Each structure stands twice: as C-alpha cells, then as structure tokens.
Amino acid sequence: MSDDFEDFLPDPPAGDFNPDTPLDQAGIDALFGDVGGPVEPKQGLRALIESDVVSHERLPMLEVVFDRMVRIFATSMRNLTSDAIDVSLEEVSSVRFGDFMGRVMLPAMIGVFRVEEWENYGLITVDSGLIYSVVDALLGGRRGGDSMMIDGRGFTTIETDLVGRMLRHALSDMSSSMAPITPNTMSLERIETSPRFATIAGSTNICAVATFRVDMDERGGRFSILLPYATIEPVRHLLGQRFMGEKLGRDNIWEAHMAAEIRQTDVTVDVVLGERMLPLAQVRDFDVGQTISLFHGPDEPLELQCGGVTLGRAQIGQRSNNVAVRLVSDIAKGVRQ
Missing domain, CATH: 2.30.330.10 (SpoA-like)
Structure with a gap:
C-alpha cells in the first residue's frame, strides 16, 4: 500500500541541497556561481566576493588635499612648460585595484612612488594624450592642434624622462598639499608601461583614486593618483577628519573653563x-566610652x-x-x- 502512494509523491526540486548526498563538480560550480558561459551573471559566493559595489570610509581631508594640489600643480606646470595650463579635479572615488588596472588605456605610463613615512607605495598613471602633449610642449612643439599619437612602439628614453619630470612635480605638489595634515616624503621609484609590472596591491584591495584633467592650449589629457587603503592606514584617522585641525573630544575653550571651575571646587x-x-x-x-586601640x-x-x-x-x-x-x-x- 505504501509503495502505491509513493508513486504519486512529487519529485524533489533539482536545486534542493541534500546533506546526505556528496557534492560533485557541478554542485561545487553552482555554489560558487560558475554555472554558465560568459553571459551568465555571477551567483553564490563569487557574486559576493567579486561584487563591483565598494563599501569604503569617506576621507574628507584626502579630498581637501587633492583640491589644494590642483592649484599648486597648475603653477608648477606653467613654470615647466611656459604655457597656459588649466588643471581640474574630475573625480575622487574608491575602486578595487584590479578593476582600476584593468581600465588603464594603453599606451600609458605608470609611475610607482613610495611614501617613506608610511612605508608603502602608490601609483600615478598618465594617459597617452597627456604624455604626448607634455613631450610636445617641452620640445617646443606648436600650440594647438591634435596631440600626436604614435602606435606600435614603446616610449623612448627622452619621452620617459620628460614625463618623469612632470610626475616628480605632481608628487612634490601632493606632498606639499598633505604637509599641513601629516609629514610625508613621496619619491618616484620607477616608471612602467605595463600594468603587470606596476602591481603594488592585491586585485581585490580597495584604493582611493583621484583623476585630474590637464589642458594646455587645446591639447592635454588625464592622470590619476592611486593610494591603496593599506598605504594610507597609518594616517587614516587624520584623513577622516571633517576639517583640518579637528580634535575629537577636546576643545581649548572648554578645557580652560573646566580647569578654572575645578580649581574653585x-x-x-x-x-x-x-x-x-x-x-x-x-x-x-x-x-559608650569604650576605647579602641x-x-x-x-x-x-x-x-x-x-x-x-x-x-x-x-x-x-x-x-x-x-x-x-x-x-x-x-x-x-x-x-x-
């Protein structure tokens, strides 16, 4: 009798997990979201680990540093090229290191710099438009017109040295902009042309990225400064302040008032x-009258x-x-x- 009723029971859903059944390779792939071709959306743990949504702590003082750098770097570029230079801050965002390096448009130059006090590294990337504009300006090219784009060859030593001068100015100006917040020494260590040789962090590490636009007489381009959160960890509490000189839990006026009141208590x-x-x-x-020794x-x-x-x-x-x-x-x- 029981066998007759079992014939009418519905089959269990194919997607249900049975703890008594060992997982095969298909089940493992389904758990990690690797169940389809390149058009299948990510599922399971892989969707959580490789999510494009980056949760990060806002650093107001870092944005102030980049705003100060815009004015200082514009003056440095005018002195370097003797041209009318306009520098603007386009965006300050947080991305994963692997996503940023995957979006670097080649050919490009990637400068690896070290912050001595923090004992860690950062990157400064320059796109091809700004590279050729700086080289053209420093070698006395005509103003205006489209930037010269040469594909199929690497950058020469002269081009690398000329762009390196601009990168050193940018790092020096950024160091000066951050000096009122914390002492720092930024030095350019090397210039790479392949993202593969400029890896300073893991692909999933969160980084703060500032993108700048440089215009010089109808030519120019962009450069970006990348600071991994591991690099700025020693000064994150300073960069997280809402205004310069903020002291949490301490106020000089109330401190003096409280000290004066305590003395009269x-x-x-x-x-x-x-x-x-x-x-x-x-x-x-x-x-009553008892004596205690x-x-x-x-x-x-x-x-x-x-x-x-x-x-x-x-x-x-x-x-x-x-x-x-x-x-x-x-x-x-x-x-x-």
Whole structure:
C-alpha cells in the first residue's frame, strides 16, 4: 500500500541541497556561481566576493588635499612648460585595484612612488594624450592642434624622462598639499608601461583614486593618483577628519573653563587616624566610652584621603586653637595604587 502512494509523491526540486548526498563538480560550480558561459551573471559566493559595489570610509581631508594640489600643480606646470595650463579635479572615488588596472588605456605610463613615512607605495598613471602633449610642449612643439599619437612602439628614453619630470612635480605638489595634515616624503621609484609590472596591491584591495584633467592650449589629457587603503592606514584617522585641525573630544575653550571651575571646587579631605578590622560581634557590643586601640603613636604620620583614595601623609597638630594637619609627603608620591 505504501509503495502505491509513493508513486504519486512529487519529485524533489533539482536545486534542493541534500546533506546526505556528496557534492560533485557541478554542485561545487553552482555554489560558487560558475554555472554558465560568459553571459551568465555571477551567483553564490563569487557574486559576493567579486561584487563591483565598494563599501569604503569617506576621507574628507584626502579630498581637501587633492583640491589644494590642483592649484599648486597648475603653477608648477606653467613654470615647466611656459604655457597656459588649466588643471581640474574630475573625480575622487574608491575602486578595487584590479578593476582600476584593468581600465588603464594603453599606451600609458605608470609611475610607482613610495611614501617613506608610511612605508608603502602608490601609483600615478598618465594617459597617452597627456604624455604626448607634455613631450610636445617641452620640445617646443606648436600650440594647438591634435596631440600626436604614435602606435606600435614603446616610449623612448627622452619621452620617459620628460614625463618623469612632470610626475616628480605632481608628487612634490601632493606632498606639499598633505604637509599641513601629516609629514610625508613621496619619491618616484620607477616608471612602467605595463600594468603587470606596476602591481603594488592585491586585485581585490580597495584604493582611493583621484583623476585630474590637464589642458594646455587645446591639447592635454588625464592622470590619476592611486593610494591603496593599506598605504594610507597609518594616517587614516587624520584623513577622516571633517576639517583640518579637528580634535575629537577636546576643545581649548572648554578645557580652560573646566580647569578654572575645578580649581574653585570645594573638596572634602579625610584624615584617617587608623584602621582596624573587628568581628561583627565585637562591633555589636560597642558601649559608650569604650576605647579602641588603633596601634598608632601620636607622632606617626596619618593618611590623607579624598573619596577613599590616599593623597599623601600628614601629621596632626594644632594651629590657632584649631586641629590642623601638615603634609609630610608629596601628594603624587603618597598615592597608593
């Protein structure tokens, strides 16, 4: 009878997971989202790990640094090329290192620089349009017109050296812009033309990227500065401030006011003549006029306490017909931990 009813039961869904059945390769691929061709969307753990949504901490002071750099770098480029230069900050964003390197348009130059105080590295990338514009301007080319684009060959030593001068100016100006926040020394270590040789972080590491636009007489291009979050970790608390000089939990005006009020506060100080442990039965039998020995001589120093905390030691005496105490130890040295 039971076998007849089992024929009418619906088959279990194909996607249900049975803990008693070991996973085959198809099941493992389904768990990690690798179940289709290149057009299939990512699923499972792979969709979570390789998500394009980057959750990051906003760093207001880093944006201020890049804004200051725009003005300083524009002056440096005018002195370098003797042309009318316009520098603008296009975007400050956070991306994964692998996604950024995958979007670098070749041919390009990638400068690897080191921040000595942070003991880590950053990147500065220059697109081909700005490369040829800088080379053309420094070699005395005519103003205006389209930038010369030469494909199929690498950059010459002269072109690399000329662009390297611009990169050193950019790093120096960025270091000057960040100096009011934290001391730093940025030095260009090398210039690469392949993203493969400019890897300074893991592909999934989060990085802060600032993209700048440089225009010089109808020619120009873009360059970007990339700082991995691991690089700026030593100064992240400074870059996360809302304004320069912010001090969390401290205000000079209120600090002075509180200090003045504390000095005028009345404090009750206790002079402890002595202490003795007694059983509760003996305390219960106390009588009027009973004498309790404290095992202290009249000339021995007594403890001076405030709120149960020992401040120092003092001797008891008389002054102007009043009971008085005189400190015989420094307050700091008399405190017991």
